[in-house]
Amino acid sequence: MSDDPRAGTVDGLLRRSARRAPDRVALTFADRSWTYRQLDEAVSRAAGHLLGLGLRPGDRVAAYGRNSDAYAIAFLACARAGLVHVPVNHALTGEELRYLLGQSGTRAVLSDPALAPEVERVRDGLAVEHVLPLREDPAGLPGSGSPKASLPGTGFPGTGLLEAASAGPVPELGTGPADTELAQLLYTSGTTSRPKGAMMPHRALVHAYLSALHALDLREDDRPLICMPLYHSAALHVFLLPYLAVGASVLLLESPDIPELLRRIEGDRIGSLFLAPTVWVPLANHPDLDRHDLSSLRKAQYGASIMPVAVLDRLRARYPQVGFYNCFGQSEIGPLSTVLRPEEHLDRPASCGRPVLFVETRVVDRTGTEVPPGTPGEVVYRSPQLCLGYWDSPEQTAEAFKDGWFHSGDLVVADEAGYLTVVDRIKDVINTGGVLVASREVEEAVYSHPAVAEVAVIGVPDEKWIEAVTAFVVLRPGSPAPTAAELIAHVRSRLAPFKVPKKVLFVTELPRNQSGKLLKRELRDRASGIR
Known part of the structure; x- marks a missing residue:
């Protein structure tokens, strides 16, 4: 039995990939590429930089920015340092931003420079002690010869996380967190109420990564493109981290800009692409679609909201070489709970599939009694992927976790073969x-x-x-x-x-x-x- 406490952690996955394929490109963003060795070293430098601020294992560190290599390094650095990463939607401002930073007890905020003034406007009375550049403005990027970035409106000149990660000695950081410790507070979307912070330990996320690898056939040679926001659990935990775990070369874009997507799929021979239906729909209708060669694409995943069957049928007809995967779940389960695989779409195009490797499901009525196939009921989960509960919210935790099962709030119908079809959110x-x-x-x-x-x-x-x-x-x-x-x-x-x-x-x-x-x-x- 291994006595390495990092073996079952998020950090352990990156360390092993760096040992297996040190010189393979791990991540490309803008004009920068990182091999697995370079990424591993950058994460150690960034982790040391954060701990050097006086942060201690268990402290919450918010990440408030758009997709970038710095954002990915920040999550991995928190995982290595034993800090609890708090992803924040970069569109949040004012009271919504203040609520997340306050409810989580965040001590440090890693912010894109353009967003830092929003943090300053709400930080009075909060536990926030440090506001640091997640990355610099283009004129201040490492190697440009420009001065170090300062955060507009903060008065804090400082070394950005990307700059700290890019050069200097690689520190020895000790053993790191155990797999039972928290890696992230993953706030729910809050579509019906205020967001709740799902407490995700390392072991839950690693189980979720294994489920994603198995259900979605993720391989090191897929050549994936990731453009959906990394503050959302699907892009980060279903695709980026599982792909880094198997040693793939990931192309990361700041946002899902459709003309840029089409250009990069063709130019970089992308083989795997995850998009929300809100991006798949306009992409399928884009006037420049036929001008681009998308023949390299082999895997297409959709999720985060319901895909209209009519749109899915059009996409499958237009790209017969592509295998479509329907990904369903929610933040509290890491977030993947069921998958409908490509070969299953023909018979059940409206289904969200069957449970993934580490997820057990039941469909129950309001009393918690399992209902027969074909009868609508709430899907409940039992899984090592599940969160430990909601941060500082014991009543909401007790309401969601009953008799050993997590109650999802999703109304579904299961058929005789165990395939689920979403009927609605119970509240809808x-x-x-x-x-x-x-x-x-x-x-x-x-x-x-x-x-x-x-x-x-x-x-x-x-x-x-x-x-x-x-x-x-x-x-x-x-x-x-x-x-x-x-x-x-x-x-x-x-x-x-x-x-x-x-x-x-x-x-x-x-x-x-x-x-x-x-x-x-x-x-x-x-x-x-x-x-």
Whole structure:
């Protein structure tokens, strides 16, 4: 038995890859590439830099920035130093930012320079002692000959994490954390309430990486491109870290810019690509799509929100050489819980698949009793991938973890073979006239109209119906625009009368968070003002 406490940690994965393939390129961002040896050394320097500030194992360190090699190094450095990484959505400002930094008890913030003033505006009264550059502005990058960066508005000149990681002696850091210690506070998206900090120990994340490797067939020669935000658990924990664990060469982009995506897939012969449906949809409709050679692409993964079946069918028909994987789960489970593999899409295109390697599922009713196949119920999980609970939130932890199972809040149906199909979030089910209607079923019916680009269906409080089924619709540019009555008639031809929207509202876009998840609470607020 190994007596190395790092063996089952996030840090242990990188160390082993660096020993196996020291001279292979691990990560490329902008004009910089890091071999596995260089990345391993950079992580040690960055970890030493953070500990040199007086931070101690268990302290929380927030990362507040866009995708970059510095962001990836920051997570790995925290893991090596025993610090708890707190990823923060770079779009958060004001009270939302203050809440996350305060609720987590963050002591240090690693920020993109352009975002640092937002931290300064909210830090009064918080535990934040250090605000450091995550990376420098282009003029101040290492090797440019420019002065060291200072954070605008902070008055703190200082060495950025990327600069500290890039040169100097490699420190000896001791044994590092054990696999039972926290690696990250992974805040939920907060689509229905304030975000909760899921406490993720190293061992939970490593189990999640093994599940991802097995279910998604991730290989060292895949040539993956990652462009979805690393503050989100899918990009970081389902793709970046598992790919580094197997020694792949990862191309990292700052954001999912579609023209740049198309250029890099063709130019870099990308073989594996994960995108949220909110990016797959416009990519599939982009006017320059046919001008690019995407024949190198072999694996395409989607998740973080529901992919309309009509869009998936178009993508599969257009790219027959590509295997599509549906990834489903949530932050608390690392976040992958089920996968629908390419060979399973033909028979079950709407399914989210079966549980991954280290996840056990049940589908239960409100009393916790398992329901038979074909009956809607809440999916609950038992897994070593699960978080330990919610940070400083014992009541919410007790509500989510009952009798040894984590309650997801997702309403699903399981078939006889164990495949799950998402019906809805339990909180999004509509009670219309005393009958329950799944918003997703109505959305699929609306989406089948050729003029519809996006749709979201909610229940709006109504004196007659309890909740009136209401559809918010974004139309395709250039398509003949249907009227609300025509869309209602279209749905009526496909669904039972009580499921048909009582009202259709046309909008230019749907509100989403930076992870691509639809914010139905904002639609409910909007609808409350127009009844």
